[in-house]
Amino acid sequence: MSRPGFVLSVDAQTPPLVVFQGEKVLLERLPIDASVLYPPEALPGIHSLDAAIDDALDTPVDSDPLSALLKRGSRVTIVFEDLTQPVTSRTAPDVRQRVIEHVLERAAAAGVDDVELIAATGLRRRLTAQDLQRVLGERIYASFGPDHVRSHDAESDSLVTVGELPDTTPIEVNGRVASSDLVISVRLATAVGNEGAAAVATKLIGAKTARARGAFANRGAGAAADTNGADAFDGLVDTIGDKAQVFTIDVTLTPEPTGPASAFLSKREREWSLTDRALSAGLQAATRILPSRARVGLAQVSGVGYGVTSVVAGKPSSVHPLTESFLTQQQVGQFDSPADVALFGIPNPGSIGSSLNPVTAAALGLGQIFNGSTAEPVVRAGGTAIFYHPLTPWFHPLHDPAYIDFFAEVLTKTTDPAVISAEYEEKFAADPWYRHVYQTSFANHALHPFHAWYSAAPAIDHLGEVIFVGGDHEATRRLGFKSATTLADALEMASDSVGLTPSITYVHGAPVSVPEVS
Amino acid sequence: MSTFSPLEGQHIMLTGATGFVGQAILEKLLADYPTTRMTLLIRPKGSLTGEARLKSLLRKPVFSKWRERVGQDEVDRAMAERITVIESSMGSVAGLPADLDVLIHSASTVSFDPPIDEAFKTNVGGAVGLYEALLATGSDPHVVHVSTAYVGGINKGTAVEASLKHSIQWRDEMAAALAARTTVEASSRRPEVLRKLIADAKIDNGKVGPHAVALAAEAGRVEWVTKRLVDYGRTRAQSVGWADVYAFTKSMSERVAEELWAGNGHRLSVVRPAIIESALRHPFPGWIDGFKVADPLIIAYGRGLVPEFPGLPDSILDIIPVDIVVNATLAVAANPPAVDDPKYYHLSSGGRNPLTFREIYENVLKYFRANPIPDDQRGHIRTPYWDFPGARAIARSLRTGERANRLLQRTLLRLPSTKTTRTFMRQASARQTDLDLLRAYSDLYQNYTQAEIIYDDSRTAALNETLPAGAHETFGFDATEIDWDHYLQEVHFPAVTTLMRTFSSRPRAKAQVEKPLPHNPEAAAFFDLEGTVLASNIIEQYLWVRLASLDRSKWPQELANLFGSLPRYIAADRRDRGEFIRTFYRRYEGVDEQALKGLIHDTVGDVLLQRIRPEAVRQIRKHREAGHRTILVTGAIDVLVEPFVTLFDEVVSSHMHSKDGIWTGHLSKPPLVDEARAAWLRLYGAREGIDLAKSYAYGDSIADRSWLELVGNPQAVNPDAALFQHATQKHWRIHQWSDHNHSRIDTISELLRGDIVTDSTPSPKDITHE
Amino acid sequence: MSRLAVRLSVTAQSYGLEHVAETKGPYIFVSNHPSELDEALVRDALRHLSPRLVTVAVEPRRGIRGLVDQALSLRSASRLAVLLASGTSVLLFAEKTRTDDGSLAQLDLGAALLGIRTGAPLVPVSIVGSYRALPPWRTTVEPGRPRVQVLFGRPIRAGVGDEPSAVTDELAAAISTGLAEESRGWYGARRSQADGAHAPETAAGGEAGWRKIWKATATPTSPSRRRVWQ
Structure with missing residues (x-):
């Protein structure tokens, strides 16, 4: 703590x-x-991510180990979250890349050939090739090429109906996801926040469903609407449709300064050392002199990244409450x-x-x-x-x-x-x-x-x-x-x-x- | 007034009844000479017959007081019983009545500097026709010939009321004037002249297309002919001693009257009024019909446009109110002279009640200080103080001002169109108008204000004395009773400025409220691409494609090459847009069409999409909602237009000729630009049943003018200076759509990352069967 | 070759450093040895993580360097163990003999023994592309900055009771997987490994030597921009 x-x-x-x-x-x-x-203050990040991921995947919560779930010839889809903020410090590989590498190693060992990676973008824009490379790493992106790595398309023709909302709008989800044997969902939660709905399917629905779910009339003061929507998606937390089983890997993150220039931004001002004060003065001066475009770049250099605080894997309905309670400690x-x-x-x-x-x-x-x-x-x-x-x-x-x-x-x-x-x-x-x-x-x-x-x-x-x-x-x-x-x-x-x-x-x-x- | 009833029961013929003095005479006759009968010579104008013109004439303000006094019924009765209209033009007067008692001839040209042949035809030829027709009737009316004081010419000293002493033969001059037109018309068709006109037309209209150039060149020639004939007139007049062709021709027409009428044993009187201005008393103080000689100057001064004026402070400006002129003329008409002794009367004020220039200036100053003209923007115009520095200094500053403004305008036309340049353009045009006006006044008034001539009007004064006491109120015409301060400050200036205020005060254009477009399935909306829907041009598009497909190391070379060729392309563009497109598209030689399509699909398409103007998309959507057909017409290549195809119902673009899938660098048919596009539009409209009059078109440069004009609702989008000028004149809707806000640097950095074709690494599925 | 020279003459990419960073050093790096660039490449890749590095090859070096090695007695296991204990990492080119066609030869057991003895993590390193960049018959690197990759695998911790040959096999498999990535891609290499498709080449001894050299020096299909203008 x-x-x-x-x-x-x-x-x-x-x-x-x-x-x-x-x-x-x-x-x-x-x-x-x-x-x-x-x-x-920021929790210390896990030092050995490899070990933590291995641990989580080999002893998941309420589920068989991942290697057991992966069988030769099964249809596997890896769904990863798309947060547009950078998810780790600039130099180290993205957390999602690390997790997916472990997953894919096990998949390779098990003999799985039909693998696809889908970014759960919801209604956000498609990810460009550069975005995907940054998230997945060059080697994974090169392996699965442009064909087997995609963003979710909410307007696609190949959506599959897997349920119904209370107002009888059908719940349509991504076709590939619904037709997989195993869906491995890599989820991220920033500390001092929440993870969102328990079902990853909420980010893989079609536009019509999203429209009905997000309609203004359906929103109350937060709580009522949640139960409303949550009821409908409860059945999609652990399985999507008839055959897709969901295995989730939840990673919680904590903000970490990425460079020396930004360290002082997250420290309490009272505790600034002389260097911090100098850096701050420099930043102030630069902000005043530089034109707006350069200012934007400056903020990026002195920005904030994330470190990992916990990795938990297993059955979504069991993992989600664990993640949530871990996060509330951070508030x-x-x-x-x-x-x-x-x-x-x-x-x-x-x-x-x-x-x-x-x-x-x-x-x-x-x-x-x-x-x-x-x-x-x-x-x-x-x-x-x-x-x-x-x-x-x-x-x-x-x-x-x-x-x-x-x-x-x-x-x-x-x-x-x-x-x-x-x-x-x-x-x-x-x-x-x-x-x-x-x-x-x-x-x-x-x-x-x-x-x-x-x-x-x-x-x-x-x-x-x-x-x-x-x-x-x-x-x-x-x-x-x-x-x-x-x-x-x-x-x-x-x-x-x-x-x-x-x-x-x-x-x-x-x-x-x-x-x-x- | 007892029994003073001049012109009792007489039949009076009046020419020029629609003019300023003519109206006033007619009104006076109707109002105060109740027993007279009038015949009016009115020329039909367009579809209006003489009768119709009379009817509308009687509605003018000059008759309002009379109408108020007697009532509409009396007016109608007067029109029916007292007035007869003869429809004829001056040249061919037919059927004059044979029982005329008086003929008052006051018809003449209205402008000071008409072309010489027109001046002679109206002033001299008209008189000739009239008098010859009168002679043909055999009757013997008393003719009052209305001339002008300025027939005295450029002289010094006193002008007397007598026949003019000069030896200019009117027949010769008339023949020469009419011949001048033939000469000048022939001269205007000389190659040297035409070549210059074509060059000028090309500069302004070259981008619109050849047809527009031809029209402009011909219009320029007609203008050249007119200018030349005006020059003929003014110079001839000055060479024989008159200020301008008006005074010259009026003096010629006096000779005509003397020769044809008095010379044939009839009675002739000539009245020579000076500068006729608003009425002192009758029909109401300040009545005036349009601006007269001195008025534009007064107004220009009030608007602060005349910083100085070429005039001698103590020179006399001879102004006479119109009601005095009318009374005098009618008194002259009632007192015919002996048969071979024509009498001349000066109607002026300079003889016995002179008004100096300095007095006018002081009155004007006083008046406008007290009643300034409100400025366009805010506040009031401050009238300047005059120092009278002299004609030469004025001319010099005028010349410099004109030159500077012309240079400014020429420069602005070459610059790309932005909000700032458009504002400057507008200001420059306004200034040009002002300078032109000033130049015109300067030239015109030089002679009037520098004259040192005084018109003696003793005969007129004597005539006035013959009026019975008590008749002076209604029939008097004594110039000495004019109190200039009162007249100027309280009568004339208010009248003139009211006239001006009504002309210049226009309601400020209200902010455009967006209305939904009217629904019409037969209308179409035609969009240009570059500069209108897309904030980019074909050079940029080429650049993106080229850079995306080259290694980074080759970029500097490519950019250098492109910049080196830019002057050539700009020159070609200035000549003819089609030529520019053809020249530029040669750079696409060797392109693999499939590879390019792939490139556009993957990378460059997004770059192009970033440049779409959101307002354009909104506008297209509005048209779609209104059921209009949306059509994109562009000179860009169809492969490059691919990302925008879904926005429109139809896309018409250029197509490159290809051999075995590789482009040869030539277009497969001429590009659709300027007038070619206009022709295509016409054809398209006819073929598809589009109602062009209800359709819309959006374009951004002057080159688009020809096809924008074809539709009923042309719209200019971020227009360049030339199109802006045209659009404001024609009252087209002008849109300002935002320029894209994604900088070119960002685009280049995105291209740097580039279109990497991923390697042919086999997918997992393939490996297992290796 | 110095690190700067390496950086100027080839385009070097390294992957897998995060696995190394998370384990505590000092490390024993076990690498294949296709060309003379290798030592400099690995040093360059590890410049932040492991500044102190000593290089030893199973096949003795010739000439002056060999004398230097002898003088420092680098080639004795005990010497290396002492170095490791003091915090210096060791880079071992563990192939028994160096092939002249760039492929992987059989590994010496010494690496595994050293790992078991000292308990330091064994990091398998695959160097791809350096054979093509500097083959034995060239003195200078091929022009055009050829791409070279240094792939670090997961560190293997050898416990006291482990069999050296088993550990050596593990190392060889890891290095081969890395080498296979060039032709099959990351996932494909692991799939092949799982399916047992590649055993050390020498065991099969199938292909002729020239064919192996031919394959090893093939120009890789480097990702290039799409050619639009022909």
Whole structure:
């Protein structure tokens, strides 16, 4: 057990604290008497991953060892998660590559020839060849070539019906997965987060099913909808369809600094050494001088990677609760009471040249209210949430065509999710161009922006006001929020609803990735 | 007023009744000479008969006071009983009534600088025709010939009310003027002239296509002919001592009247008004019909356009209100002279109540300081102070200004189109208009304001004295009773600026509200690709393909090669887009079509997709929803257009000729650009039953103009400067679609990773049977 | 050859370093020895992990280097054990004789014995492509920066009671699998190994020598860009 998270109370001696604002890293002085929630210190990663994986695969939970499950001539599909954030430090191979190497060694020894690897992308874009190579490693990618390594295609014709949702929409899953003998699912969970639904099949469903499952009408305040959807997918946790048996390998991760330059970002400011202070000053200066593009690259260099904290394999319905309880240990401890105002910093994701588009950034930020690092929301109902992100109206031209139109056409007319769901979802879902670029190019599915927006809806309802510091004025307005230039201005704006001396909590560190938007 | 009733029961014929003075005379006759009968000579215009023109004439504001006074019924009665209309043009006057008592001839040209033949035809030929027709009737009316004070020519000193003393033969001049047109028309067809016109037309219209160039060249020739004839007129007039061809021809027409009418034993009076401006009292103070001589200058000054003016401060500007002119003319008409002793009357103010230039300037200044004209953007225009530096200084600064502006415009036309250049373009055009105006005034007013001539009007004054006391109110015409300050400040300037404010105040264009497109299965939307739907061009597309298929080590060589050839391509593009495409596509010689298709499918297709303009996709979707057929027409090669095929119902692109699957570098048919595209569009519309008048077309460069014009709803997308000019003139919809925001550096870095064909490592399945 | 020279003359790729990094050193690297580049290649690949490395080949080196080896008495097992105890890793070219066609010869038992004696992890190393880059009849590396791969396998821990021949067989199998990756791919090599398709070549002794050399020096189908312009 590492140092647990703790709450710092800001006083006059507190140094300025690190706040992420898109590609910038700011040092902000918080008002006196604000509370700062520090996440628990990073758990030490497992040193010998090989041994841990071997162990997990040879003595799985509630299941025969993997080597026993693999038989000559069986049809095996390996399904791996797609998180767009880099999953290990830049130099070491990806965790998924390590796990899959072990799996494939056993498969080779058992004489399995029919192997396919599928990325469980859900409604996210296909992975490019470069993405797949980075995840799987050159050698595995070269072995299985472009033909046997794929991303899930939610609009494919070869989807297979394996069940039904409560509203009688059929549950269609990936054809290859449903027709396999053994499905080995490699799942990742970042510490201080959750793993998502127990069934990996939720990320392998077809577009129609995804639409019904993610429909705004079906979402309640989180809990009710989960049980609703979860009921339907309960039967798909251990077996998918008639014959596919699922064997899961759950890996939990912990953030680790990747380079010396970024180590200080995750340390508590009070404990910064002289070098750390110098590095921070350097970073501040660089942020001010460099143009925006270079800033993005800078953030990447000083970014954060992940180390592995546990590997558990076996029957999904048994492994999942173990993983979940392991993760809850990582959450921040209790704090006294929800504050009036909560502050969050939102950094950009790792890849060079990409920044979050406004809709994703907002959804990510708002997702922290209910699905963040704390068990309960840090801000009270009707309170104010202040986020730091520039919300530049930049969209990736290849990945985000649906987002561009969502931002330009839908959000200009209304931001109410119920209206959006009723009037625009159908049009986007049925549009042939979006389907074409989703299937042949690397665009996110047309429903992606809708689900992202719906995921933010509970938080928007819960909060009284949402303010973005440093946000592009027009874009922020269009999303239905307010923008301020500095923290002081934002607090001034918030004073209408929370009063002149609100209780403030700042959640330190990078946000947890929310499944719908990562 | 008792029994003073001049022109009692007389039959008066009036020419030029639709003109400024003519209207006023007609109105006065109708209002205050109730026993008179009028015959009007009105030329039919277009589909309007003379009667129709009279009807619309009577609705003009000059008659409003009279109509208010007597009522519409009386107006109709007057029109039916007191007025007869003869439809004829000046050249061929037929059927004049034989019982005329008075003929007032006030028809003349309206502009100052018409082409010489037109001036002579109207002013001189018209008089000739009229008098000859009158002679043919055998009757003996008193003719009042309305001339102009400026027939006195460029002189110094006092001009007297007498026949002009010069020896210019009007018949010779007339013959020469008419012959001038033939000469100039022939001259305009000389190769030297035509060559220059074609070159000019090509510069502006070359990219649109050969047909457009031809049309522009011919239009240029007609313009050249007109300019030349205007030059003939002005120069001839100046060479014989008149300020402009108007004054020259008016003096010639006086000679005609003297020779044909007075010379044949009839009674002739000539009235010579100076600059006629708005009415002092009748029908209402400030009545004016359109801008007169001095008015454009006043307005230009009020708008702050005239920083200085070439004029001598103490030179006299001879202004006379129109109601004084009318009263005087009718008084002259009522007092015919002896048979062979024609009388001349000056209707001017300079003799006994002069208005100096400095006085006008001070009044104008005072007026516009108190009532400034609101500026287009904000605030008001500040009128400048004049120093009167002299004509030469003014001319110099005008010349420099014109040259600078022309240079600016030429430069802007060559630059690529961005928001900034478009704004500059607009400003430059506005400035050009202003400078042209200034130049025109400068040239025109030079003579009027530098003249040091005074028109003696003693005979007119004497005539005024003969009016009975009490009749002065209605029939008086005394120039000395004009209080210039009052007249200018309270009567004339407000009238003129009201006129101007109505002309220039247009409601600001409201922001366009997006309406859904009307549903119409027979309409189509035609899209151009480069620059419109895709933010890229064929050179870039070639570059992506080439770099993706070459090893990184060969890139510098390829880039150097391409940049070296760029000037050649740019030159070809400027000449003719089809030629440019043909030249450029030679670089595709040796391409394996299947390999290229594979490359596009795997790598380069995504690069191209990144450059799609999202607004274009939205627009296409809108058309689809409205049931329109969406068609992409482009000069790009079909293989490169492959990623966009699903967006459109139909795609028409170039096709490369291939032999055994390898491209030869030649196109298999001429590329569809500019006018070829227009021709294709027409054919397509006819063949497929598309209603082009309801269809839409989207293009971005001036080269697209020819086919954009074919549809009913042409739209310009991020237009270049030339197309922007054209589109604003024709009121086309102009779209601003965002330029792509994925930088070229990122694209190149993606290409660096490149299209690696994975090795033929056998799959696990194959190995077991090895 | 020095490490810098190696890096300039070939394009070296190394895989499997993570397996080595997770085990505690010092290590005994057991490698095949197709060309003179090998020592420098392995040193270069291990520059971060194991800075202190000593190289020994079963087949004695000729000339001056051989004298040096004798002087340092590197070739005695006890000397090596002492070195290992002090933290220096050992790179063993364990083939009994060096073939002149680049294929794998039979391994000497010495590596296994050393591993059992000292308990240090035995890391099988396969070097692929260096035969082609610097075959015996050349003095300089082939131009064009040929691709060379250094593949590290899973470390084998030999316990006191293990049979040396069994451990040696394990090592040989691991090295051969690595070598087979070039032709069959990663998964294919392991499948073949599982199906028992490749035993050490010398045992079969089937193919003629020239054919083996021919195969070994075949130009690999390196991934290249698709040729669009012919």
